[in-house]
Amino acid sequence: MPNRTNLKALSQDDLVRFVAAHGLPRYRAGQLAHWIYGKFVAGIDEITEFSKELRAKLSEVSYISSLRLTKRLVSSDGTEKFLFALEDGETIESVLIPDKDRLTLCISSQVGCAMGCKFCLTGELGLIRNMEAHEIADQVICAARLVFPRKINNIVMMGMGEPLANIEAVAEALRRISGLIGITRRRITLSTCGLVPKMEELARAVPGVNLAVSLNASTDAKRDEIMPVNRRYPLKSLLDACKRFPLGPRRRITFEYVLLGGMNDSVEDARRLAELVRGVRCKINLIPFNPHSGSAMKRPSERSVLAFQRVLEEHHLNALVRESRGRDILAACGQLKADY
Ligand code: SAH
Ligand code: SF4
Numbered sequence: 001m002p003n004r005t006n007l008k009a010l011s012q013d014d015l016v017r018f019v020a021a022h023g024l025p026r027y028r029a030g031q032l033a034h035w036i037y038g039k040f041v042a043g044i045d046e047i048t049e050f051s052k053e054l055r056a057k058l059s060e061v062s063y064i065s066s067l068r069l070t071k072r073l074v075s076s077d078g079t080e081k082f083l084f085a086l087e088d089g090e091t092i093e094s095v096l097i098p099d100k101d102r103l104t105l106c107i108s109s110q111v112g113c114a115m116g117c118k119f120c121l122t123g124e125l126g127l128i129r130n131m132e133a134h135e136i137a138d139q140v141i142c143a144a145r146l147v148f149p150r151k152i153n154n155i156v157m158m159g160m161g162e163p164l165a166n167i168e169a170v171a172e173a174l175r176r177i178s179g180l181i182g183i184t185r186r187r188i189t190l191s192t193c194g195l196v197p198k199m200e201e202l203a204r205a206v207p208g209v210n211l212a213v214s215l216n217a218s219t220d221a222k223r224d225e226i227m228p229v230n231r232r233y234p235l236k237s238l239l240d241a242c243k244r245f246p247l248g249p250r251r252r253i254t255f256e257y258v259l260l261g262g263m264n265d266s267v268e269d270a271r272r273l274a275e276l277v278r279g280v281r282c283k284i285n286l287i288p289f290n291p292h293s294g295s296a297m298k299r300p301s302e303r304s305v306l307a308f309q310r311v312l313e314e315h316h317l318n319a320l321v322r323e324s325r326g327r328d329i330l331a332a333c334g335q336l337k338a339d340y
Pocket of ligand 1: 158163257335
C-alpha cells in the first residue's frame with residue numbers, strides 16, 4: 001500500500017507529530033510507543049487497547065514494519081542465529097547467546113562493512129548499505145518475540161558492520177533500546193574497530209553505553225596490515241581516545257584482541273599490548289581466530305593462547321580467553337555474512 005507511514009520508523013517526537021497531524025490526542029503517541037517497544041506488537045491490529053475503529057483508521061494511513069525471519073539456526077552450545085530480511089530484501093544476522101544469568105543478543109548495524117579487516121568475513125562483503133535506526137532496534141524487538149517468555153537483558157553491538165560508521169542511526173537505535181525497550185545502558189556494549197572522532201560522538205549521544213575496542217595488533221605496522229582503518233587512526237590516537245572516553249564508576253573499556261596464529265600471538269606481542277593499554281581502565285578479551293572459507297589466517301595454538309594470557313596477567317591485566325560461541329552454525333565472531 002503506497003505512502004502509509006511506518007510507525008516504527010518514527011522517533012518519539014515524530015510519533016507526537018504524527019498523532020497530532022491525524023487529529024488524535026497526544027497521549028495516543030505514548031500508547032503507540034508502549035505497544036511497539038514495550039509489548040513488541042508486529043501490527044496495528046495487535047494493539048487491543050485501541051477500538052476497532054481507531055485501528056482501522058490508523059491502518060489506512062500507517063503500518064508497523066517488522067523484520068522478516070528467514071532462517072533460525074541453533075548451535076550445539078545453545079547459541080542461536082537469526083537471519084532477518086529487511087524491507088528492501090537485504091539480509092542481516094543477529095545472534096542470541098544464552099548464559100547462566102543472562103541472555104545476550106548480538107546485533108548488526110550495517111549490511112556488510114566497509115572497513116576491510118583481513119580476518120573478518122563481514123569485511124569481505126564490503127558495505128552494502130547502512131541500517132536504519134528502526135531496523136537496528138527491531139532486531140531486539142523481533143528476537144524478544146521469538147524467545148518469549150525468556151527475556152533479553154544484554155545487548156552487544158558486535159554483529160555485522162562497524163557501528164560508529166553509522167553513528168546517527170546507531171545512537172537513535174540505542175536510545176530506543178534503552179529508553180523505550182528498557183534495557184539499561186550498563187548492559188549495552190558497542191564494539192568499534194577504532195573510528196576515533198566518532199568515539200567522542202558516541203559518548204555524547206548515548207552516555208553510559210559500554211565501549212569495546214578491537215585492537216588485534218600491538219604495532220602500527222601489523223595493525224596497518226590487518227586493519228586498514230589503522231592507517232587513518234593509528235594506535236596512539238586510538239589509545240588517547242580511549243583514555244578520554246568517559247567511564248562511570250567501576251566501568252571499564254573492553255579491548256578485543258583476535259589471536260591469529262603466527263601473526264599477532266607471540267609473547268612479544270603480549271608485552272607490547274600490555275604496554276599499549278597502560279593507563280586505561282580496561283579488561284582484555286582474547287578471541288582465538290574463527291576460521292572461515294574467505295581467510296588465509298590461522299587459528300592460534302592453545303599453547304600460544306595461554307602464554308599470551310599469562311604475560312598479560314603478569315602485567316596485572318584482566319585478560320579472559322573468549323572462545324566464540326556458535327561456531328558450528330557460523331554465528332561466531334567474524335563469521336557473519338548473512339545470505340550473500
Ligand atoms: N565492527 C566492529 C564490531 C563487529 S566485529 C568491530 O570490529 O569491533 C566484532 C568482533 O569480532 C571484533 O572484535 C573483531 O575483531 C572480531 N572478529 C572479526 N573476525 C573474527 C574472526 N574471524 N574470528 C574471531 N574474531 C573475529
Ligand atoms: Fe567491519 Fe568489524 Fe569486520 Fe572489521 S572486524 S570488517 S570493522 S565488522
